[in-house]
Amino acid sequence: MNCKTTLLKLTPLVVACSLAITGCSSTKVQRVDANQEVALSDKWNGKDSQLVAEAMINDMLSFPWVNDHLQKEGTRPAIIIQSVRNKSHQHIAVDTFLNDLKRSILRSGQADFVANKDVRQEIRDERKDQELNASLETQNEMGQEQGADYALSGTINSFVDEQGGDRVTFYQVDLRLIDMTTNREVWNGQKKIQKLQERSRFGF
Amino acid sequence: MLSLFNTLHYRAWLTVALIVVLTGCNTTPANKNAILLAQQGQFEQAKTAIETSYPASGKNKLLRHLELGTLYHLEQRYQLSNENLDKAKAIIEEQYTISVSEQALALLSGPTYTTFSGKEFHRPLINVFKALNYNALANQYPAQRQYYLDAALVEMRQLDTYLSTLTDETGGYDGKPSGDGLTDRVMRILQPLLAPNDLLKNIDYKDDAFAHYISGILYESSNELDAARIQYQRAAEAFEQGFADQYDLGTHATKQAYTDLARVMQKAGGYRNELNELEEKWGDSINEARQAGPRLTVVQNAGIGPQRKEFNLLLRADHSAKALVVTPILWGTSAERKAQMWWFQMLYADTSLFDMMQNYATGDLGDVAMGALTKRLPLGDTLWQSAKTAGLIDALEHGSRIAVTYLEPFEQKIDKSELWIEGKKVAELDNYHSVSLLTLQSALKNANREMQIALTREVVKAMTAHKAIQSTGLQAFDGFAKLATSVVNAVTAGADLRQWQSLPAQIKLTQVPVTLGTVNITLKTKLRSGKVIEQSDTLEINKNMTLWHTRTFIESAQSAAPTTLLTME
Structure with a gap:
């Protein structure tokens, strides 16, 4: 009788433990839209990269340098991305951000892009190879590259303020566009993002 | 008579059980084995040992990534090292939220049932190791040098955020004492033994001068002079205001940090007054190192940090003195037993006059002489009666094993390390950090709390078992049941020996x-035994600051020829 009472007393505990263990061991994976923000932390994420790129390029193209260039040269301006340095406290995939920038500019149709140094060298190697191996009709000439009119560069900075489980992270992206003939800065853009992360000290 | 026989019989069984358990306790942890394998160059076996012993999803997942991070670092596979250290950092962040259920389970079972969350000084060391990895990648791939140096600086910014929070909490070296009651108590206990050595005056980990210094070096490498100046200044002040004393580093690190501060101030310009103040304080010697031109910083991570080991105590009730008595069970090799005795005396034993008087007052004159080998907690009539009513005294009839940790003693094996460039000796290396002392102080700081928790846990376990015996009607087997409980508790009691073992000493x-x-450089490490370890490399010097690091294993040299050539960046 005593044993039965003890077992009865233990049953809810055993059930609770079993449920807890079952709950802990489950893994769930689901497909989500690439444009949907899934923020698991205050780190810089894909959505930040996309939003900042779009906002900055819209701002850049709203400045007078585009029309000035069209009126003067009669062609769309060609831009080269020099470098965007990560000076923040997070490891940011700068290449992904640069690709977002390029896509935004190309989508606008108001400017062209010139490949960067590494890609240009690869293409030149390919043209050299064509000179040896491709037919005359399909060969591409050397010395016909389009030079860039403007150079885009900038930095990603961040500041962090932390107290207990709360952390405020402030990201600031600064980009500038330089006229490669005159060294004139024709555009300077800035975009800021602030994130608040709250963590509790105790959990179940 | 029969009762006395039974008691002796049960105690004999308990002793046998304890011996079996203690023999099992002497096994070397997997991560210690792994780093011993690594120092012999057997990296694959070392990594397999870690991966087998610490699963990726278990409560020891942090250890897995910390140890793999170091092993890949030693193997010069810096990307993989950083991937592991990044995971370790994320796990430490997750552990900010303490799981109440896990803590409750630990209280009933033992500290090893909790998820290992590391120590407060692990996070800065992760940042430093990751930064050294990125720096090494920058040296390996000149085309991507700036990218990797930027990545190293990301680590230094994270480090700065962490250390700023830490100094806010602790007051840092220039702030007021943290007023931590536990630290003060540990200090008071240690004072009679270690008073001549001022080392333990303050054992809190409150800032990291070395980490700030490395940060300054990396900022200077990237020519970010303003950030370098701030970090050198923080390093210099922390070294000067207590870090150098706390980790027994001497004065050279402080002077070097001030010299570097003066150099970047001069490079940046606009700090005439500050430079004059530094010259007044340090004299002409600070000017010599301020000359413009490229500089090389060599970092040597030497040896293996000390191992945490288990130390067992027996808790029993003394009916005649109405006291709880804790007695150490010295076990292992002669050196281990000595270390256990030293640790117990340092922290727990009744070594003060006050405690000796308490022994005397409880009427146990025999233990006055043995005061150094017991810790007595007199309960008095009222508390003793309460303890009896609660079943505590009954539960401790056969004693209860308490397992706590101690740190194996470490000895200084390096006489000196010399830097040779193109066959000429150019400098001797100075001590900038002692991870051994850092680990020791952390262990000392936690020791009393650990003992308190272990004591509570074992008492709760013993009392719960005792009550379960009563409620299930097994009183007929009371003596056997109590013995079984004591044996089970003895087996399940275990100290938390987990630590990042592959750190340098x-x-x-x-x-x-x-x-x-x-340039061709050689690092010659001269051991006190007379043996010399040589490590050589060829470096490409940059215009600002070039940072080169290496790990020197001391033990491997002992079994090797007197002069060993190793090239491990």
């Missing part, structure tokens, strides 16, 4: 002027 550093271009 100490970190040495020197900085010298060099010429641009390629």
